[in-house]
Amino acid sequence: MKSCRSMLGLCGQRLPAAWVLLLLPFLPLLLPAAPAPHRASYKPVIVVHGLFDSSYSFRHLLEYINETHPGTVVTVLDLFDGRESLRPLWEQVQGFREAVVPIMAKAPQGVHLICYSQGGLVCRALLSVMDDHNVDSFISLSSPQMGQYGDTDYLKWLFPTSMRSNLYRICYSPWGQEFSICNYWHDPHHDDLYLNASSFLALINGERDHPNATEWRKNFLRVGHLVLIGGPDDGVITPWQSSFFGFYDANETVLEMEEQLVYLRDSFGLKTLLARGAIVRCPMAGISHTAWHSNRTLYETCIEPWLS
Secondary structure, three states: OOOOOOOOOOOOOOOOOHHHHHHHHHHHHHHHOOOOOOOOOOOOOEEEOOOOOOOHHHHHHHHHHHOOOOOEEEEEEOOOOHHHHOOHHHHHHHHHHHHHHHHHHHHOOOOEEEEEEEHHHHHHHHHHOOOOOOOEEEEOOOOOOOOOOOOOOOHHHHHOOOOOOHHHHHHHOOOOOHOOHHHOOOOOOHHHHHHHHOOOOOOOOOOOOOOHHHHHHHHOOOOOEEEEEEOOOOOOOOOEEEEEEEEOOOOOOOEHHOOOOHOOOOOOOOHHHHHHHOOEHHHHHHHOOOOOOOHHHHHHHHHHHHHO
16 A cells, blocks of 8 residues: 555655745645634523513613624513513413423523513522523523512502502402512511412512422522622612512611521522522612613623623
8 A cells, every 4th residue: 555645646756846835825725724713602592571571672682692792592582571471470480481491402501591670580480490491690680589569650550549558458369469560569567468478479489388499499509690680770679679689677678688588598599609609799870670671881791791
């Protein structure tokens, strides 16, 4: 077997030095091309909207992600839009679960969740009930994670004859729990009623015993990072510190996350997440509730760094 083979067909022949010099510029054309350097792709992003919202509200956020992370697959889930967002939250959780499962299945490297307002509670429930989720960053964007206790335009439209001081009479009834906003209504002056009647928030917070509590906590702790975003000029989330797991005591004094029983008892994993450095808090002033997903500075400061 001959040991000398050549792409140029010049085996066994000796080229003059001048010919060698003439051929040098053409060598790159004759040799196999080197493989292009591989650029790691970005993890897919799933966006979940809030109360009375739709996918259209997130057009600016989509633009920002496409500019800073070109090629990222972004899915704004178009479910429970508008008035349908008033459906009970467990019903919404089931619907969104069916939508995210195939997205996660196609992304073995993991996904990111950006969940706005009420959608942040839907996402936290998803992380609790899904034992095989692969969420890297859960970005909670101005979400009432410890509940809501404030008069807003939404409430006045939905319950025009009620105020926050007496809304518990509606929300803590079987009929009231059929409305999403009542699923996380948290009246600090009627804590016993809240604990007994809340069919959603008290359960995902681990404030009321239920047979799935241990499993839900284990599932929630699968998340890579929990990014909490909110601010004092929100104007809707009340208290605004609820976006960071702070909330009122019976005197309406805000207790921060580390003072909440759900943290001290580590009932669903907050204390464990903080201990491992997985909780990121990003407060920002000067942003109203409906502007969180369109503010470029907020995106660059609090969201973009976590979209790996």
